[in-house]
Amino acid sequence: MRPLRVATIGIREQRMWMILFHPQFRCSFCKRKGRTLLVCRGEVQATPMNAKYLARIEYGIPSKPRVWIEQPKLHRRKLDERIPHTFADDRPCLYRHDFRSNMPLATTIVPWLCYWLFFYESWLVTGE
Numbered sequence: 001m002r003p004l005r006v007a008t009i010g011i012r013e014q015r016m017w018m019i020l021f022h023p024q025f026r027c028s029f030c031k032r033k034g035r036t037l038l039v040c041r042g043e044v045q046a047t048p049m050n051a052k053y054l055a056r057i058e059y060g061i062p063s064k065p066r067v068w069i070e071q072p073k074l075h076r077r078k079l080d081e082r083i084p085h086t087f088a089d090d091r092p093c094l095y096r097h098d099f100r101s102n103m104p105l106a107t108t109i110v111p112w113l114c115y116w117l118f119f120y121e122s123w124l125v126t127g128e
Contacts, residue, residue: 008061008101011038021106025057035060041070044110046118053117057109064099065109067092074120077127084123085116092116 009017015027018040025042037060045052054071074083074090085093094112122128 006100006102009104011036011059011061014038014059014105015040017104017106018110021104022110025110032060038105040105044114044117046114046121050118050121055113057105059105061101064095065105067094067109067113069117075124077124083120085119092120 011029015029015038018025018027022040022042025040027038027040030037030039037058040057040059042055043052044055051072053069056068056070057065058067059065068091074086076083083090087093092113094109094116099108
């Protein structure tokens, strides 16, 4: 039995998913190192009681999506303490190997980011 082949969602289709599900995001294409990237910027908020954040998502096939919080800057509880589940440059770590190229950013990365922000804000208050 052959393994199931997964159809990749192209970046133009990813842009349409973002427009449909998250109209507050502005998406454009840019060239970097000979590759076309989808760059989406928009406001996210975990719940109506949480802060609003300006997020940037960059995605180019075959790479994994990368996410930054542009405003407000993420804060550490202590200067020498890392923010949990972040990369060295404080980008949120939203997944391990969960994201696949057949998944819309709009229904995976954006909701995962909202969950991450909810727990980030809880960590700021409680330290846990």
